[in-house]
């Protein structure tokens with residue numbers, strides 16, 4: 001704006017009155033001011049384009065998020081097609097094995113001539129290989145898009161730049177890296193799984209105001225020990241439906257006999273994971289009931305597997321690495337670790353976590369099992385009635 005005003009004043013002064021008196025000088029200033037105006041217009045064009053790119057990319061994120069329950073182990077992807085600053089079609093990746101976001105958005109347009117001169121926005125690089133569906137880069141290349149705007153490149157070695165290359169070779173302009181950081185955060189499970197070759201790890205526990213995660217089990221007078229309110233219980237069940245697996249330590253199974261299912265929220269149950277080095281878990285435990293896929297890591301090679309219950313023998317000297325590698329091989333993209341103390345501490349000490357969700361209930365135990373000491377500052381704190389949810393991202397996220 002300021003540049004515009006200066007330009008008009010300069011232009012008026014030098015192309016008007018002075019032109020009669022100093023024609024040579026006027027000519028110089030005329031060219032100078034024209035160049036200046038051109039620079040200003042180019043800058044304005046890029047600013048508007050950048051703002052629009054970000055606006056439509058945010059719409060892609062919003063669409064992509066609809067895939068949170070069923071897209072995994074694929075990433076969450078949304079796509080919008082824009083012409084003359086108007087969205088003419090949208091799509092998202094709904095379920096692993098089904099159409100990708102770009103295909104859904106393109107298929108929704110009956111008259112494909114409408115695609116001429118349009119821009120396709122998508123938050124992950126279009127795929128270039130045959131998976132469960134044909135390559136999206138080939139599909140996009142068939143149509144007269146003017147531009148394709150991408151947020152993140154696909155870290156999958158089968159794609160990794162090849163999708164963009166195919167589209168560029170078809171003569172379509174490609175812009176990458178729009179809201180890259182936000183895109184990585186949206187698909188943090190997918191990026192961690194691809195880049196670190198392990199599932200995305202979420203630690204979760206509940207603690208009282210005075211910092212205890214369990215009562216003193218030797219004390220008969222402390223019978224009620226539920227820490228948080230009903231709304232937080234629902235929230236936790238919702239979280240369970242969003243992750244591929246859920247894990248607890250042996251002592252938690254022995255003491256609490258948790259079901260580890262999502263009963264208060266609609267969605268998939270995660271794969272249940274526990275440790276049982278020497279077969280201490282009683283055969284009556286819910287976790288062994290065969291109602292959901294369950295994996296127990298053990299040293300005991302005599303444990304009997306069944307259809308939904310698998311015992312996997314691992315080396316306990318290198319326990320977490322062995323478990324996370326095994327889960328990675330099973331394409332389990334994320335895991336929520338729900339305690340107890342020793343298991344959580346093992347993840348914290350080995351810095352094998354990406355996110356932590358600490359629920360603080362409005363209770364005081366006075367004594368009992370101390371919650372993990374966790375010297376980090378929460379990224380967000382949310383209050384729900386009298387309880388709090390503190391969310392932490394691991395330092396490098």
Ligand SMILES: NC(=O)c1ccc[n+]([C@@H]2O[C@H](COP(=O)([O-])OP(=O)(O)OC[C@H]3O[C@@H](n4cnc5c(N)ncnc54)[C@H](OP(=O)(O)O)[C@@H]3O)[C@@H](O)[C@H]2O)c1
Pocket residue numbers: 204205206207212213214227248249250251252253255256275276277278280316319338339340341342343344346369
């Ligand atoms: N407030 C909450 O959010 C919350 C959540 C869950 C649990 N809890 C409470 O926490 C209590 C249990 O906690 P806890 O610390 O005693 O036990 P835990 O972490 O649930 O289980 C620990 C046990 O797992 C096995 N284990 C073997 N190697 C391990 C390793 N490297 N890392 C971790 N575990 C390994 C060991 O069993 P072996 O001795 O058989 O080898 C160990 O004793 C329960 O009473 C429960 O109520 C609270």
